[in-house]
Amino acid sequence: MSIFKARVKEFDDALAQDVVDLKELRRLTFNGVPDVQSFRALGWKLLLGYLGPTRSSWTxxxxxxxxxxxxxxxxxxxxxxxxxxxxxxxxxxxxxxxxxxxxxxxxxxxxxxxxxxxxxxxxxxxxxxxxxxxxxxxxxxxxxxxxxxxxxxxxxxxxxxxxxxxxxxxxxxxxxxxxxxxxxxxxxxxxxxxxxxxxxxxxxxxxxxxxxxxxxxxxxxxxxxxxxxxxxxxxxxxxxxxxxxxxxxxxxxxxxxxxxxxxxxxxxxxxxxxxxxxxIRDFFIKTLDDAEGGIKYMMARLSNMLKTKDIDIYEHLKSQELHPQYYSFRWLTLLLSQEFPLPDVLRIWDSVFSDEQRFDFLIKICCSMILIQREAILENDFASNVKLLQNYPPIDINVVITHAVSLA
Structure with a gap:
């Protein structure tokens, strides 16, 4: 059996249960949902809490x-x-x-x-x-x-x-x-x-x-x-x-x-x-920017992760006064929906919605996007880095997600 068919069977089995095991559904969805049947639409309904895990209650x-x-x-x-x-x-x-x-x-x-x-x-x-x-x-x-x-x-x-x-x-x-x-x-x-x-x-x-x-x-x-x-x-x-x-x-x-x-x-x-x-409503309310879950708090978490993972890039961007809000404000607020083509956004959201800590993994993805461009960022001046980060170059989304998974 091919890997694709095996994954389809896993989703079929998981969603056919009388009581869907949400932990198992998160595990499967985190690695991407096959673009067949109603797997993604139904999976998202469950992961976002629109439907409960008990199948008999859905109707x-x-x-x-x-x-x-x-x-x-x-x-x-x-x-x-x-x-x-x-x-x-x-x-x-x-x-x-x-x-x-x-x-x-x-x-x-x-x-x-x-x-x-x-x-x-x-x-x-x-x-x-x-x-x-x-x-x-x-x-x-x-x-x-x-x-x-x-x-x-x-x-x-x-x-x-x-x-x-x-x-x-x-x-x-x-x-x-x-x-x-x-x-x-x-x-x-x-x-x-x-x-x-x-x-x-x-x-x-x-x-x-x-x-x-x-x-x-x-x-x-x-x-x-x-x-x-x-x-x-x-x-x-x-x-x-x-x-x-x-x-x-x-x-x-x-x-x-x-x-x-x-x-x-x-x-x-x-x-x-x-x-x-x-x-994510706090992202859209200015008065809650500094609250835990607010957008400033989220940008600070990204900045701290970057500092931990690669002090050179962190210091380089800091020296250029290229502040996180110049690029990560949109990344985090819109869950990367404007940085990638729609099919890639759906793949990213599979993993984000599967994350029990929900936005921990989103921050890892954003950090990975910066780290993957390490060489270019260290060579670029301020204007070039702003352009790079505000118009992220085409890339295989699986490369970004795999890198994000590797960030402990």
Missing amino acids: TTLAQKRALYKQFIEELVLPPGHSCNGAGDADGDGDGHAEVAVESRGVGLQDHPLSEGPESAWNTFFNDNEFLLQIDKDVRRLCPDISFFQQPTEYPCDIVVHSRGEHGRRLHERVVPTVLSSANVERKGLGMTKQQINLITKRSVETYAAMEEGQEAHWEVVQRILFIYAKLNPGQGYVQGMNEIVGPIYYVMASDPDLSYRAHAEADCFFCFTALMSE
């Missing part, structure tokens, strides 16, 4: 979570005064009985689109656009090296795409392009400097087009996931870079060979993303 859990997500769409995405049955018509008969629909959405008849009252659903609807502008901008440039996010999903959200000529149900329709160009990037707690903006993203700007009525591009689905997340987490909201975290998760769920799972990629992705964000 109930998935049904409840997916129903809850549909409720989120109806309450948070659809405009006030619109039912999910038709165009502002609760019974879907097309007679335009908007009053019934208004009542069905819990919006009082006194509410009006021009109302500025704090309890006004319409006021909230328009205020949402402040962060929707940035979400729209970010998701339109998601993973530009592949066409996946520009393609139509096989399972568009019916209550959103069949708008029958009404604007506002599809989030991108709310965005005013002339305002979009001046949208500010902001990290919760303190506005980011231009320098920090450059460090958080390096994607080229794309102009993905929206689909016609009845269809949705994958980026439009990701936009809705991020919008709902921001609405449900007002203390954090949306921060640039979250699109790079949700993108790979959605890609895995929406590429699941099992059609019964793929049909619910949006809901499943939302809850997996939410679970992951609960672990």
